[in-house]
Amino acid sequence: MNSHKTINLDYLRKLARGDEKFVEDVIELFIKNTPNAIRNMRKYYERENWEDLMMEAHKIRPSFNFMGTREMEEAAKAIENYASRQTELEKIESFIEKIEKNIEEVYEELKDELRKINI
């Protein structure tokens, strides 16, 4: 049963088939790589580099899916779509802000999960 507010690791655990080391490794990779990916999205948005923004959002979306952060996954999907089509570009910033605002809570809950795994 999921005890967290922003994350839900049920899907990841289903993929893990009992391998808690795998779950731990994926969480650690996420915590390590995601800050840079979010910084890149912000950078590409400000430079109006839509192709790179689309690719960065495309890459980060499955990671949000594995962590069960549905709203952030939808935000990444929206960024990917708008940047790909280069339409309604003014909407992109709100989605990037949403991710930037909520990611710290995600990290905290994931670190909490890591502590539980290592007990």
Added chain:
Amino acid sequence: MQTFLKMKKKPEIKIFFVDDDPIYTKVFVKNIEDSSYYSPLVKSFLSGEDSLRNVHERPDVIILDYYLKRDNNGLNGLETLKRLSRANPKSKVIMLTAQDDLSIAVNSIKFGAYDYVVKSETAFLKVQNAINNIMYHKLLYTKARGQKLWLKIASAALLAMVISMIAFSYLYPIG
């Protein structure tokens, strides 16, 4: 699938996974390695160049992300596909694409991909199905080749027997 289930030993399959996202790679490789139907030998590569350096290993299947990052003028997914297809035409390449990318999917097939799968929640299942199909056809081909060989051996033996009978009848005529 019934063919796999009847076999005493799971068929081996060599798979390359080419994607510059280490998280997606880790999860996808885990999914492939946990297959019930075949015994996979999986290698993952974070760039097109790395996968090309190892293509001499002749993987059966290559799962390739279309959106490989082109750091330092490296190869993107499509360029990697073209080179992999040229280097080893027998490898079946399954391209991973994004949503609503029909033109990219069509291009992938045009440049040698066996199939394309959208990176979505159903991607794992679809790739598993594609790999199962590839394995099934590989086994059928191997079986057919084996049967052809037996046919050749049997034909040669029959011919040898006929020639021997003719030679014998000349050497030892009746009457």
